[in-house]
Amino acid sequence: MQRTRLDTARIRAAHRTIDPVFLDTPFYRCAALEPSLGCSVSIKLETANPVRSFKARGTEVVASLLADGGSRAAVCASAGNLGQALAWSGRRRGLDVTVVAPRVAPAAKLDRIRALGARLELVDGDIEVARERAVTLARSDDIRLVEDSLDIETCEGAATIGLELVGAASSFDAVLVALGGGALATGVGHVMKSLAPHIEVICVQPLGAPAMTQSWRQRRVVTTDSTDTIADGVAGRHPIPAVLDDLLLVADDAVLVREASITAGMRLLFDHAGLVTEPSAALGIAAILEDRERFAGRHVATIVCGSNVDPGTFHRWVTDAPSQRL
Numbered sequence: 235m236q237r238t239r240l241d242t243a244r245i246r247a248a249h250r251t252i253d254p255v256f257l258d259t260p261f262y263r264c265a266a267l268e269p270s271l272g273c274s275v276s277i278k279l280e281t282a283n284p285v286r287s288f289k290a291r292g293t294e295v296v297a298s299l300l301a302d303g304g305s306r307a308a309v310c311a312s313a314g315n316l317g318q319a320l321a322w323s324g325r326r327r328g329l330d331v332t333v334v335a336p337r338v339a340p341a342a343k344l345d346r347i348r349a350l351g352a353r354l355e356l357v358d359g360d361i362e363v364a365r366e367r368a369v370t371l372a373r374s375d376d377i378r379l380v381e382d383s384l385d386i387e388t389c390e391g392a393a394t395i396g397l398e399l400v401g402a403a404s405s406f407d408a409v410l411v412a413l414g415g416g417a418l419a420t421g422v423g424h425v426m427k428s429l430a431p432h433i434e435v436i437c438v439q440p441l442g443a444p445a446m447t448q449s450w451r452q453r454r455v456v457t458t459d460s461t462d463t464i465a466d467g468v469a470g471r472h473p474i475p476a477v478l479d480d481l482l483l484v485a486d487d488a489v490l491v492r493e494a495s496i497t498a499g500m501r502l503l504f505d506h507a508g509l510v511t512e513p514s515a516a517l518g519i520a521a522i523l524e525d526r527e528r529f530a531g532r533h534v535a536t537i538v539c540g541s542n543v544d545p546g547t548f549h550r551w552v553t554d555a556p557s558q559r560l
Contacts, residue, residue, distance in 0.1 A: 240393060245396075248390045251294060258398060273530060281538060285318045289320075290323060293319040305329075310333055310382070312335050318542065332371060335354060340547070412515070455473050496516050497556075502519055
């Protein structure tokens with residue numbers, strides 16, 4: 235493999251560092267989904283943990299290093315899931331955590347950040363505005379800025395999912411990964427290409443938040459002025475150059491999906507797998523719905539990466555979602 239920031243030995247070490255409550259999450263074939271999708275589907279369920287997303291795999295590594303190094307305070311920008319994860323990992327180690335989040339972030343995520351004891355600062359605007367404020371706080375207060383995807387610990391923490399996928403008995407031939415800032419995609423992708431290179435790594439992003447996918451396709455950083463998607467967890471506008479470099483080494487494809495496909499995927503996961511998911515977690519299913527011919531007869535794995543969603547909003551999305559073919 236060409237030069238990358240990720241390291242398989244460090245990923246294995248991360249797996250030993252992370253609290254076991256976040257490890258060895260369920261991975262199973264969901265036969266009930268298959269008639270609707272036309273292919274075999276296995277689910278890696280990253281919602282069965284205290285913060286209901288995969289993000290704590292990374293924050294566990296970050297917080298462990300901070301605690302060992304004597305730093306007692308950290309700040310991050312988050313649409314909700316990273317903030318919850320850092321708050322959980324920080325509280326466990328006695329760290330002072332500040333989370334900067336968009337005011338429009340889902341209330342369920344914001345409430346949970348507060349409940350976990352972090353200081354929450356809300357900003358008008360999107361995640362990029364929150365990131366700018368987090369940088370300012372880190373400089374003014376001289377505290378550690380935790381940057382998802384840029385901090386290699388977040389990527390290698392997420393990569394431990396890949397170790398578990400490779401170690402499973404399931405013989406899938408492709409993995410569908412939600413693409414936002416890139417920690418999950420680069421981490422899992424690195425493990426796949428290092429240990430199971432025959433498995434196709436397909437990244438999935440909403441059509442309304444295409445910056446990283448466009449960057450991957452053009453092999454250069456492409457930014458957007460705005461986003462328009464319900465999948466707030468992957469709605470960045472400014473890809474990180476170092477993360478894009480890593481992604482270019484491991485992703486076999488990057489696809490964009492429509493909002494209708496995302497809600498249809500959420501409905502399928504609810505109706506046939508009994509899962510409440512946030513939009514980002516349904517991107518893999520959405521990709522299958524939009525290109526059934528590509529996946530017909532194959533066995534694919536998808537990472538259900540988060541379930542932090544407001545109940546009323548979720549109900550509206552799945553009620554309005556189409557129940558048949560798009």
